[in-house]
Amino acid sequence: MLYSQLFPKASKQAPKDAESANAKFLTQGGFVHQEMAGVYSWLPLGLRVLRNVENIVREEMNALGAQELLMPALQPKENWIKTKRWEGFEVLYKLQSKIGGEIALGPTHEEIITPLVGAYVKSYNDLPLALFQIQNKYRDELRAKSGVLRGREFGMKDLYSFHKDEADLEKYYEKVAASYSKIFKRLGLEAVRARATGGAFSKFSDEFQVLTESGEDTIYHCDKCKVYYNEELVKNNKCTEGHKLEGGQKAIEVGNIFKLKTKFSEAFGLKFLDKDGKEKPIIMGCYGLGTTRLVGAIVEANHDDRGIIWPTEVAPFASHLVALFGKDAAMNKKIFAACDVVIASEAKQSREVLFDDRADVSAGEKFAVSDLLGIPERIIISEKTLTQNLIETKERKTGKTAMKKL
Numbered sequence: 552m553l554y555s556q557l558f559p560k561a562s563k564q565a566p567k568d569a570e571s572a573n574a575k576f577l578t579q580g581g582f583v584h585q586e587m588a589g590v591y592s593w594l595p596l597g598l599r600v601l602r603n604v605e606n607i608v609r610e611e612m613n614a615l616g617a618q619e620l621l622m623p624a625l626q627p628k629e630n631w632i633k634t635k636r637w638e639g640f641e642v643l644y645k646l647q648s649k650i651g652g653e654i655a656l657g658p659t660h661e662e663i664i665t666p667l668v669g670a671y672v673k674s675y676n677d678l679p680l681a682l683f684q685i686q687n688k689y690r691d692e693l694r695a696k697s698g699v700l701r702g703r704e705f706g707m708k709d710l711y712s713f714h715k716d717e718a719d720l721e722k723y724y725e726k727v728a729a730s731y732s733k734i735f736k737r738l739g740l741e742a743v744r745a746r747a748t749g750g751a752f753s754k755f756s757d758e759f760q761v762l763t764e765s766g767e768d769t770i771y772h773c774d775k776c777k778v779y780y781n782e783e784l785v786k787n788n789k790c791t792e793g794h795k796l797e798g799g800q801k802a803i804e805v806g807n808i809f810k811l812k813t814k815f816s817e818a819f820g821l822k823f824l825d826k827d828g829k830e831k832p833i834i835m836g837c838y839g840l841g842t843t844r845l846v847g848a849i850v851e852a853n854h855d856d857r858g859i860i861w862p863t864e865v866a867p868f869a870s871h872l873v874a875l876f877g878k879d880a881a882m883n884k885k886i887f888a889a890c891d892v893v894i895a896s897e898a899k900q901s902r903e904v905l906f907d908d909r910a911d912v913s914a915g916e917k918f919a920v921s922d923l924l925g926i927p928e929r930i931i932i933s934e935k936t937l938t939q940n941l942i943e944t945k946e947r948k949t950g951k952t953a954m955k956k957l
């Protein structure tokens with residue numbers, strides 16, 4: 552990709568009102584564009600990162616044996632009445648239809664997936680079953696803030712599992728938790744599992760929290776039990792076993808998993824015929840992961856004062872080729888030719904290159920853009936390196952430089 556062609560270019564100034572690192576760098580770098588509070592366009596560079604995140608999540612969900620589907624954002628009001636969430640779900644968008652009636656704009660998909668599975672699953676032979684999607688969610692958040700961390704339209708992977716009994720749910724729930732740990736590792740994030748309230752249906756849920764100062768949540772740690780707790784569970788600074796809690800650390804909730812048990816199956820009469828000929832309610836679990844929030848969390852956890860430091864697997868490009876042209880046309884031609892050689896050699900290793908091919912832009916300006924965009928490796932070709940038949944490389948993360956043969 553030629554940087555001269557890229558839409559849009561990084562901006563020289565950071566946005567004035569950015570209150571967090573992800574809002575600042577993602578906007579200034581041209582990864583996202585804010586349309587209104589909590590609503591963003593994902594620009595070509597940002598979309599590459601988001602797709603990388605989604606694909607890692609998708610691969611790990613497939614590895615779990617879950618099947619991908621795509622459900623609608625427009626959802627029937629009746630379904631939300633059935634679960635008593637038409638009034639109870641605080642941030643639900645309610646749309647007025649021109650042909651009459653109201654429609655829910657999906658903030659989550661239990662109200663769709665439960666009757667959907669009920670239309671097809673009848674017997675113990677059909678279970679267990681796991682279905683997921685990666686889709687935009689809509690929530691009328693009162694305080695949309697912190698860049699892409701809290702949006703009113705945002706990306707989520709939501710997985711739903713269906714089981715014959717609670718023991719099977721428990722087993723699957725732990726498999727999903729292990730899969731989440733793999734995902735965070737690949738995303739270059741350190742996330743801890745924290746206990747949080749489970750809602751009406753079970754005592755606890757589990758959250759996955761990235762420890763960073765810019766987080767909205769506060770979590771505590773019990774050194775004895777080796778368990779993290781979300782603040783909402785913490786009373787008198789003690790864990791459930793009565794030990795003193797440590798911390799009060801800020802964190803970003805990137806995932807949340809729940810044992811729904813029969814909460815939704817009862818509302819929709821979701822049952823199966825068991826081996827013993829008896830009809831029983833299907834036991835459910837749900838597992839959310841915020842894909843757009845993850846991009847924000849990655850930036851919060853991986854940046855310095857000059858810009859983003861993308862972890863390898865999510866980076867929009869593998870390398871950032873920076874050509875430094877001078878006044879000598881013949882030499883500039885040679886630099887271009889050398890750049891072609893580098894791009895071809897990177898392509899052979901399946902590495903995509905962002906090539907800053909602009910003339911009349913100073914080295915300092917190109918390096919500042921490169922630091923801001925945060926691509927893991929920078930490759931510099933200039934008259935100085937070429938006369939020695941060399942290229943210079945610089946790691947964004949460590950700042951380590953090296954000279955290599957062209």
Ligand code: ATP
Nearest residue numbers: 692700701702705707804805806807839840841844
């Ligand atoms: P929060 O407590 O942060 O409002 P939640 O507990 O309501 O989130 P869930 O319904 O559990 O969120 O959604 C699953 C995941 O979706 C969350 O863990 C988070 O990563 C992501 N998510 C939820 N709300 C938002 C939002 N407004 N913007 C971006 N991502 C979100």
Ligand code: MG
Nearest residue numbers: 758804806807
């Ligand atoms: Mg949550």
